[in-house]
Amino acid sequence: MRSDSIFKDDIAKIIIPERVLQNRIEELGGEITSSYQHGEEVVMVCILRGAVMFMADLSQQINLPVIFDFMDVSSYGVATESSGVVRIIKDLEENIENRHVLIVEDIMDTGKTLKYVVDMLQTRNPASIKIATLLDKPERRVVKQINADFNGFEIPDEFVVGYGLDFAERYRNLPFIGVLKKELYS
Numbered sequence: 001m002r003s004d005s006i007f008k009d010d011i012a013k014i015i016i017p018e019r020v021l022q023n024r025i026e027e028l029g030g031e032i033t034s035s036y037q038h039g040e041e042v043v044m045v046c047i048l049r050g051a052v053m054f055m056a057d058l059s060q061q062i063n064l065p066v067i068f069d070f071m072d073v074s075s076y077g078v079a080t081e082s083s084g085v086v087r088i089i090k091d092l093e094e095n096i097e098n099r100h101v102l103i104v105e106d107i108m109d110t111g112k113t114l115k116y117v118v119d120m121l122q123t124r125n126p127a128s129i130k131i132a133t134l135l136d137k138p139e140r141r142v143v144k145q146i147n148a149d150f151n152g153f154e155i156p157d158e159f160v161v162g163y164g165l166d167f168a169e170r171y172r173n174l175p176f177i178g179v180l181k182k183e184l185y186s
């Protein structure tokens, strides 16, 4: 039995069902593939932990040689509001100098996490940096100078969970994006 059963009483509504999510990821993979030269190697940088599901599914839709790497940065802790202080918990293993980097993120909210990551990776002189985010909450943006090159869905300002996104580390294994019942976190 899948994870939807155990958590079904905690979810107020499903905003992106599994099939819709997977169809869009397939499209994104196509867009990303055609944005690079044929056969160009791409270092996919997954921002732990939220982007794990998206990285796994998106990478299978990219028809290019890809390298996996992982960076762990965290700004939320167990809260639903960003602290604004981004911490690096794990850095990349790869040297990205002169290589094409695709940052893979689950959600752009205030934009602070991505701004921090992009600025830091830029100092390592990659050939290019592009950003793929599954979700974007444009109403919440604080850092204005950052935009995703590829985005799956624009969503309203609601705290979402599932498909990698957590609340207090739970719900990451749901196969869809949903909104948690308010009484669980307020």
Ligand SMILES: O=P(O)(O)OC[C@H]1O[C@H](OP(=O)(O)OP(=O)(O)O)[C@H](O)[C@@H]1O
Pocket (backbone or CB within 6 Å): 047, 048, 049, 050, 051, 073, 074, 075, 076, 077, 082, 105, 106, 107, 108, 109, 110, 111, 112, 113, 114, 165, 166
């Ligand atoms: O645009 P921002 O306001 O910076 O928010 C977006 C970031 O917040 C969440 O990560 P979090 O720091 O909660 O860690 P996690 O990925 O391990 O859940 C999410 O996965 C993004 O990385």
Ligand SMILES: Nc1nc2[nH]cnc2c(=O)[nH]1
Pocket (backbone or CB within 6 Å): 076, 107, 109, 110, 158, 159, 160, 161, 165, 166, 167
């Ligand atoms: N789980 C979760 N993490 C976030 N980080 C920034 N916004 C969100 C959100 O809506 N849900």
Ligand SMILES: [Mg+2]
Pocket (backbone or CB within 6 Å): 047, 048, 049, 050, 051, 073, 106
């Ligand atoms: Mg994250």
